[in-house]
Amino acid sequence: MDAIKFDARAGWNVSDLHQDSSWRFSLNDTARNHLREMIIAAFDPDRPFFDYHADEFDLGPAHQTIKAALDMAHHGLGIALLGGLPRDGISEKEFELLNWAIGLQFGVARPQGIASQYISQVRDVGTDYRAKTGRGYSSNAKLDFHSDGCDLVTLACYNKARSGGQSMISSSVSAWQTLCAERPDLAEIAHHSEFCFSRQNEQAADEGPFYPQPLFDFEDGRLFAKWNRNRVRTAQQIEGVPALNPAQIEVTDLLDDILSRPEIMFTMYLEPGDLQILNNHVMLHSRTDYVDHEAPEDKRLLSRLWLAPPDSVRLPESWGAYFRETAPGTVRGGIRGQNYDESRLAFEQRQAKHLGMPAPASAIS
Numbered sequence: 001m002d003a004i005k006f007d008a009r010a011g012w013n014v015s016d017l018h019q020d021s022s023w024r025f026s027l028n029d030t031a032r033n034h035l036r037e038m039i040i041a042a043f044d045p046d047r048p049f050f051d052y053h054a055d056e057f058d059l060g061p062a063h064q065t066i067k068a069a070l071d072m073a074h075h076g077l078g079i080a081l082l083g084g085l086p087r088d089g090i091s092e093k094e095f096e097l098l099n100w101a102i103g104l105q106f107g108v109a110r111p112q113g114i115a116s117q118y119i120s121q122v123r124d125v126g127t128d129y130r131a132k133t134g135r136g137y138s139s140n141a142k143l144d145f146h147s148d149g150c151d152l153v154t155l156a157c158y159n160k161a162r163s164g165g166q167s168m169i170s171s172s173v174s175a176w177q178t179l180c181a182e183r184p185d186l187a188e189i190a191h192h193s194e195f196c197f198s199r200q201n202e203q204a205a206d207e208g209p210f211y212p213q214p215l216f217d218f219e220d221g222r223l224f225a226k227w228n229r230n231r232v233r234t235a236q237q238i239e240g241v242p243a244l245n246p247a248q249i250e251v252t253d254l255l256d257d258i259l260s261r262p263e264i265m266f267t268m269y270l271e272p273g274d275l276q277i278l279n280n281h282v283m284l285h286s287r288t289d290y291v292d293h294e295a296p297e298d299k300r301l302l303s304r305l306w307l308a309p310p311d312s313v314r315l316p317e318s319w320g321a322y323f324r325e326t327a328p329g330t331v332r333g334g335i336r337g338q339n340y341d342e343s344r345l346a347f348e349q350r351q352a353k354h355l356g357m358p359a360p361a362s363a364i365s
């Protein structure tokens, strides 16, 4: 089995995260007030987010702290929590624009679903998570451990639930090490066999309804993980997807068992004004089910952004079926969906140029 040369800090256990506070960041009053004024001045309810340019936003005294948090998630512990975004006196849409404005500085936003939306409101609109078209972000269900389909995800909390909705994070590096120690035979299967993931009927015209991928792979000495039980389960109903063999079923069961062990699974509640940042290649996440508030304006609401940052590393070749690009620093990942059009492509090309990244391919399928 290959040795792990990835930044060993991503292979944390729960006591490490309690003892090491280097992944926790917080904005001071000056930085928070600057962001509040910046976003209130920029917000125009009639203006689409695609229309805003990165150079319209100056994060000012918040810039370095936000950058440090993103770097920690991307190249360090795999996780960062930034507290103290402005929340009071900020509307839902202004708060969403704030997350968008942060993203404009540090990456190319990626589409997140069938509607080819580049930012998602994580809130319960009654979606059935277990349906073959189900998505977790629009339901109140307990979610399976999974990685989002992008390099970095930022999740900005506007409202928390009345109860529940606890965030769970496990290091896939630690899970891999545990798997190798306990069942090297199953680790081989997780690394060398393909698992088919359903696209939940959100595929673009040039994509199939599922894609194959190992659960763990390596590139340039780094470990990469991918897991989502719900999508592997729904893929089993798709024509052409081979049935999981008993060893594959055993490895998925053991993996989920490892991921929820108390020394592996870190839990936290996101508070209003918190920004959680994860590197999906080394972190798996989940959340508990929740009970919401009665008043619509109090209901749990988070803003989710998927980013391709300019300083990303090379992905394993086996990641290409989903990410489309595996080269370092490229515009990659996301769910292209069925509304990918010229305006979306133009946004991506403009952002890529701004960040010094190669322009994404111009073909619209």
Ligand SMILES: [Fe+2]
Pocket: 146, 147, 148, 285
């Ligand atoms: Fe997620």
